[in-house]
Structure formats: structure tokens, C-alpha cells
Amino acid sequence: MFWMTRGKYQNSYYADECFPYPSITFLKSKGYSVKHACDYKYLNLSDKEQLKKSKKLNMVLITINKRCFWQEKYNLTNHPGIIILETTSTDYININKLSLKALERLKNKNLKEGIYKVTYTKIIKRRKEKN
Numbered sequence: 001m002f003w004m005t006r007g008k009y010q011n012s013y014y015a016d017e018c019f020p021y022p023s024i025t026f027l028k029s030k031g032y033s034v035k036h037a038c039d040y041k042y043l044n045l046s047d048k049e050q051l052k053k054s055k056k057l058n059m060v061l062i063t064i065n066k067r068c069f070w071q072e073k074y075n076l077t078n079h080p081g082i083i084i085l086e087t088t089s090t091d092y093i094n095i096n097k098l099s100l101k102a103l104e105r106l107k108n109k110n111l112k113e114g115i116y117k118v119t120y121t122k123i124i125k126r127r128k129e130k131n
Contacts, residue, residue, distance in 0.1 A: 011080070011111060013103070014059035016050045017043050020092040023099055032103055035059065048074065055079045060111050062099065064090060081111030086119045 012033040015024055019036065027034045035057075037043055042053050047065065051074055054061035062083045076082070083106065085098050102118040115126040 012059045013062045014054040014057055016061060016063045016065060018063055018065045020095050022092040023095045026096045027099060027103065030100060064095065076113045079113055081113065082115045084117045086117055
């Protein structure tokens with residue numbers, strides 16, 4: 001879900017079960033609208049099912065599961081978007097820093113139908129697949 005505020009997008013985020021729950025609390029404390037898979041009891045779902053859930057909720061999917069979402073080809077038509085955090089450590093303190101950086105840099109963008117891979121040094125948008 002996103003809405004316009006003075007010409008800027010404000011996104012809502014859905015974190016899959018790979019995302020550390022303490023990072024959800026951290027992002028909420030910074031003013032971000034973030035829900036975790038366990039808030040909806042969406043645990044033990046496949047990546048494809050998590051993607052469908054985020055679409056149904058109309059929320060940008062945020063994950064640290066880079067392998068599946070970056071390499072697989074999913075239909076993102078009318079999907080709010082995906083943010084993949086790429087880090088060497090899944091410690092929540094590390095995830096807090098990277099996720100805050102990502103959301104700060106992407107907060108005023110319409111992420112619809114896009115996949116964004118975020119590292120400490122760059123953000124890469126995967127090009128839309130040609131049908």
C-alpha cells in the first residue's frame with residue numbers, strides 16, 4: 001500500500017518470516033508502517049505464497065531472502081514491489097542499519113512492480129522481464 005503525501009509516496013511494508021522480528025520493532029520506532037508474517041500467521045509459506053500475501057495486503061515485501069526473489073522470475077503485475085536486503089550478517093542490529101538505509105532511500109518512490117536489491121553501497125533495480 002502506498003499513499004501520496006505532498007507529492008511523495010509513503011509505502012507500507014510486509015516482512016516475510018526470514019526477516020528478524022526485532023527489526024520490525026526498530027522500523028516501527030522510526031515511523032515506518034511494517035508488519036511481519038507472524039502478525040498475520042503467515043508462517044511456513046513458500047516464497048511464492050509470501051509474494052501473493054504481500055500483494056493481497058497491498059504492501060511492499062521486504063526480505064533478506066535474496067536467492068529466491070532476485071533469481072526467480074515472478075509475475076509482479078500490480079504487485080507493490082519487493083525490497084531485498086543483501087548482507088553478510090543476519091544479526092538484527094546489522095539488518096536494522098541496512099533496512100533503515102534502504103527505506104530512507106526508497107521512501108519517496110513508487111516501488112510498484114519493481115525488485116530492489118539493497119546493499120550498504122548501492123541499490124539495484126532489476127529490470128522488468130519482457131513477456
